[in-house]
Amino acid sequence: MSMNEEKTEFRPLIVAFCCNWCSYAGADLAGSSRLSYPADVKIIRVPCSGRVNPMFILRAFERGADGVIICGCHPGDCHYSTGNYYARRRMTLLFSMLDYMGVENGRTRVEWCSAAEGVKFSNTMNEFCEKVKSLGKSVRLGDIRCKD
């Protein structure tokens, strides 16, 4: 693709919540191993995936994000022992509700990624960006009402 075509092409805005102990360290490892994933992903550090409140996810979509991904330690490896178990249940219910309301379920994702899985982290981010890009701008979560 030529450069200017690159410009007009749709760039998804993706918010990633990474848990400080595993996935944030995994992201750092992906960086130090000079792997690459699109610049559209912006990472917010949280103490644990259990800290991610559904309010943050819906807030991100409200403010224009096209995809939200939550990364945490593998179940059983959580630094706080049970944080990701609760997160897993919360996200399962939340994603099921978003799917129930007709929102494309490719826009949300949970990925368990340990501090040693730099490669997995960058692959996940590449995959997720591709998926969200194919879904296009997040409109459904933006205007479920037909008012103005």
Added chain:
Amino acid sequence: MQRIGVFVCHCGTNIAATVDVKKVVELVRFEPGVVFADDYMYMCSEAGQEKIIAAIKEHDLTGLVICSCSPRMHEKTFRACAEKAGLNPYMVEVANIREQCSWIHKDREEATEKAVILARAAIAKVNLNTPLQEGESPVTKRALIIGGGIAGIQTALDIADAGYEVDIVEREPSIGGRMSQFDKTFPTLDCASCILTPKMVEVNQHPNITLYTYSEVEGVSGYVGNFDVKIRKKARSVDMSACTGCGECQAKCPLGKMGKIPSEFDRGLRTRPAIYMPFAQAVPAVPVIDRENCTYFKTGKCGVCAKICPSKAVNYEQEDEIVTVKYGAIVVATGFDIINLDKFGEYAYNESPDVITSIELERLMNASGPTGGHLERMSDHKQPKDIVFIQCVGSRCDDEKGKPYCSKVCCMYTAKHAMLIKDHWPDTNITVFYIDVRTPGKNFDEFYRRAVEQYHVNYVKGQVGKVIPQPDGSLLVQGVDLLDNKQIMKKTDMVVLAAAVEPNKGVRKIATMLTASIDNNDFLTEAHAKLRPVESPTAGIFLSGMAQGPKDIPETVSQAGAAAVKVVGLLAKDKLKTNPCTAKCDPMFCNGCSTCANVCPYGAITYEDQQVRGPGVNETRRVAVVNNALCQGCGACTSACPSGAMDLQGFSNRQITTEVDSICR
């Protein structure tokens, strides 16, 4: 409004290569709250920190944003630097524009734009930061070592010598671990038990060290400085105080003569009685009854050992005992074992008794081993004239059955084996099939060259495709010689496999108990590969020996010493600074519904009736109260709380919301 200073680091070219640092400074200068913005080549350097301290004083800044490498790397540095300038360390935020921006993206414009966004998010967060004071928690002056191999022993001795109480929990009936099974050690050819046994005795006699052998860790709770560990002391069926270690019971046990129970210590090369000590120099020198195989426990008959025991030490009714002990620090020294070779059918390990692993060879060559030190083929007990060593069995293996990593020690111990055999029986013909001979240590390469030049060990660069037991009892080895680029078909008397190492079974269970991070190969992950190799990211948990990764005995001992010093450094403190980013409940909004207490992994939340006063409110309410000493700041309670009453200091709801807002702006 805050007065925020933003410092953007070049990090040499690490950041500056793909991020236009000047432009970032230019764009963040006008974010709300920012009064000063600057950049510098190395923010974490002495000069960089001086610049920060000067700016804090000159512009009397109330908040700092450092755009540099990962906060996991230098957040402590920049917080300490802020503290020096009199600014509360928790008013500092780090934007990760290296590992998560400049190193990841190639396009300069994209990387710069993302760096600005990450900086903006950090600035928005600092705007809402509040000064936090670190709390204090007491330190139990006692350490726990899980695993009694050379790593555990050395760590325990170093800590005990520093004057602190240490407990070792060892799963086997005796300490000593893998090393007690070795014959000689490289590169000095010291006899393994000669250098290990004195240390084992020293551990047993050291006033500060308590041994829990034939015991396992059942549960761990609490946090750095205040661990509560439940230890299960499995019943030995022998009263340790009474037993003199005379060994009568071992000799008279009927099952010993019948030779049915394979001895784990001798890797199954010989058998042992039901009541046994794993090896002669076992510490503690007290036998254990193997309840699975002992006739008395299976059918209620026999009982010979109880009858003949001179000091009446045998006690069949002994029960498992669980003790709970408080510790300040825990060291994981769970060691390693050889991988299971069932999936490596090509080497016929399970078909022919003459195909053995290197550790079995250690037992054969050991004077106290099954053959009393005579090297024999297990099939016809003849001395082998021709031996083939195969390297990297299961190591550096890219498919599922093996391990992707190099086990680091096999090249050296194979060279050792070759030299020792050549030394005792010079006419033995030895061939070693290798991919690369790795000798990365002091006197290692000289040691290996002696084996080649002085002892004429035949090293063949190439792998072995198949080992086929022949009808005449010999073994046909099909390999390839890459240097001469030709097939090799070689008959030999014995094949020794240098099998890959892997962490001991059960280490994952222990890691889960300790909430220590662990990688896919079950090696424990260190806090930082280069800067903190002996600490787990979980505070108060330390790593020693093979549990952290493949290494030889010299490295294990040095790592054990390092872990010991870290533990001593921790136990030396009377008070530990606790993480102030803990949860806090706002009584005005709390419903007292106990949802948060149900999800708190540390039991840090209790309930009180408090008098709540506010506009239109004046009543006593059942309100949650967080015990800051127990709370580790995971935040599970904050997202379980519907009304937002429970909030996490340092990562509050509004802070994360404002980060989301500024990213999506």
Added chain:
Amino acid sequence: MYKIAIKDLNTLFSKIAEEQELILPIKKAGQYNFGVYEEGCDIDGILTNKTVKSGKDAFFPQFETLYNVRKKITPADELENGEEAANTKIRTKLTIEAEALKDKDFVIFGMRACDVKGVEVLDQVFLTDPVDNYYKARREHGIIVALACHEPEESCFCTVFGIDPADPSKSKADVATWIVGEELCWKPITEKGEALTKKIESLLASADDSAVDAEIANITSIMDKLPNTKLSLEGWGKGKTDEKFNSDVWQKIYTPCLGCGTCTFVCPTCQCYDIKDYTTKDGIQRYRCWDSCMYSDFTLMAGGQNRTSQVQRFRQRFMHKLVYFPDRYDMYSCVGCGRCVDKCPQSLNIVKVIKAFENEQKEAGANV
């Protein structure tokens, strides 16, 4: 007086909608609400059913952007020489862009006499000094086509406040319409009504004024049969603050009130709003939105909300409708549309309040 067959209403609506925006009740997801006319929207039953919310939205919408503040940073190279690049004051420019006022005419069809009176009540507030420009622009461009109530409901009691549902021409509407058999009679009242009628004259047939008399009489007779139209406002209105404020009736009847905003948001005359900010890409968007005096954080100030308990808020709502507003504008602020009677989740409403005070009066009278 003109008329048109009810079955041709759709053509009338699309003709009106050609030139300007047409707002009328639309049936959507099983409810009647005012909405902008589009081809094919469901208008079955809109002439005889009460909408959930009144037509107030057309003039005083639930959400309305007031203005946007934008922050611009002059790029470094465009600085005049000598201006110091790091000085934030020079480099940042704030611009305020007010939201454009309503500049195009629109027609609102289907408002009943009570809703039109509601608009009149709002006029007292928004058009008296200081005038609310946003409201004024909408009010001037709005052409109200009022409809006589063909089937008043048991919750209606507009006659109590002197409103004649049968003859909207008495109200401030621009056009009055009646349902007479299969036809809709159309009578323009104001110039705006005349102008609108001119535009759509081609569709209308002429009719004489007496055609609607039967319908007016019919509606008036129905109103007498309704349960609540006999309410007396004795004891309410101008100057009754002292008498009512400290009565303990409020304490007796308020308990079921949930403090939700239903009664205020369906009411055609509620005019309270809150002003809030919404951070946008490069600044803030200041907007106003309806607020409910029943909410706990209504008029929340630094020291909290001055009406801290629900009984105070409950009293405030009805006192404002029946005492405070008449004190100031000499006009009741309730128009008897009955929407709060229908929609209150706990079946508490202004009629029950008036009756409760009436009973209190009787009992006090009885044992004095």
Added chain:
Amino acid sequence: MQGLIDRLTALLSDGTVARVIGWKKGDMAYNPEPHMFETAESLKDFVYDGFCGANLSKMMIEASKLEGKTAVCLKPCDTYSFNQLIREHRVVRENAYIIGVGCRGKLDIEKIKKGNKGITSISGTELDGSDDIKIETIYGDKNISYKDALLDRCHVCKGKDHMIFDEVWGESKDTADQERFAEVEKIEAMTPEEKFAFFRNELSKCIRCNACRNVCPACSCRKCIFDNTKFDAQQKANVVSFEERMFHIIRAFHVAGRCTDCGECSRVCPEGIPLHLFNRKFIKDIDKFYGEFQAGKDPEAQSPLTDFTFEDIEPGERG
């Protein structure tokens, strides 16, 4: 009904209770209002018929703080909510004297009003009333069957036994005749476009009046997150279309695992939005993913969202 009134009058006059929470006769046939009776004499206005649909357990939050015991009339489906409030320490069990009133399903006035304007009186709605009810309006009279006018929630009634009570008055009838998750499954079967259109259509009516939140016994925060500054998520207006959906999703989320499916939210919505479809979807998911759970049935049971098992399914799979 007179039996109930006599019983309540006795309880009040002999001092076992200090007040009674029940329903007071409305000024029309179909609008009794929840009321706190404090004198035996005021009980003459007490009424209990087909229109007493309100779930009175939420009023007990404030009432159980007052001096002395409070008698409260709870229908079988209300008692689940009461159990839930006990579990969350919001009501004091000792201060409550629960009368489990019988229930043969409650009437939906919106269904009755469809096509029946100007109602002057409705008869036959008492607990032991007839199977069809007589509606008199100024435009003529009509008879409709009790069953057709039932609230949606009564068609998926959770059973006729009271989960908690001190005494029971009157017979109850299990009026369930529809599969509980039929509506949810119908939506789940739709294509994403249809699902989106359905919810967009329904939610575009929302006027953000908070009636659903303020009536819900599970939504009992002292200060709702949308009213306080804790989360910077204050929303009063349907400013941006997303805001009410976030309100409804978050409200359903906050009561997930605690919602007893009492149907009050759909009953009180002025715009008739089927809000129970959100909560019932979470209930269906919880049952499917984490095992059968009925909030309020067993006060000791751990709520699914504050529990976990190692084998829970991953958020990606729909199970």
